[in-house]
Amino acid sequence: MTIINRLSSQQRALFWQILRYGITGLFVTACQAAIYWTLAAMAGLHPQLANLIGYGAAVVIGYAAHSTFTFRGHGAQGGTAARGARFVAVSLVSYALNALWVWLCVSHMGWAEWTPIPAMLFVTPVVVFGLNRQWVFR
Numbered sequence: 001m002t003i004i005n006r007l008s009s010q011q012r013a014l015f016w017q018i019l020r021y022g023i024t025g026l027f028v029t030a031c032q033a034a035i036y037w038t039l040a041a042m043a044g045l046h047p048q049l050a051n052l053i054g055y056g057a058a059v060v061i062g063y064a065a066h067s068t069f070t071f072r073g074h075g076a077q078g079g080t081a082a083r084g085a086r087f088v089a090v091s092l093v094s095y096a097l098n099a100l101w102v103w104l105c106v107s108h109m110g111w112a113e114w115t116p117i118p119a120m121l122f123v124t125p126v127v128v129f130g131l132n133r134q135w136v137f138r
Contacts, residue, residue, distance in 0.1 A: 024065045027065070028058050032098070036098075040106075041114065063087050071132065071133070083136060086135055087132070093128065104116070
């Protein structure tokens with residue numbers, strides 16, 4: 001008997017939701033990071049402007065992916081418009097965290113443009129998952 005089979009149905013649902021979130025979140029975050037890095041390092045755009053553009057693309061991609069794949073069937077409290085507004089609010093938290101990483105690494109520390117990407121990939125998504133699960137897609 002596998003470990004997953006030993007879990008309750010509620011625990012199994014959470015496990016699969018976290019797995020879907022990881023897959024989707026890595027894809028969305030990788031899209032944002034790629035746009036950020038391409039615009040900042042290769043096109044010479046100011047790092048914060050590049051982060052803002054990457055964020056805008058990630059919001060659109062993320063809402064579509066998370067609502068149809070990650071949190072499908074998790075709950076529909078508040079309807080689509082309310083859920084969309086909550087998603088945008090959480091995405092602003094995500095943007096603020098990523099702007100902090102860009103400022104800290106690139107502006108404050110003077111490191112290369114790629115250095116905020118690990119925090120964008122591994123810290124921000126943990127915070128955003130909790131907010132999405134408990135507030136946006138409840």
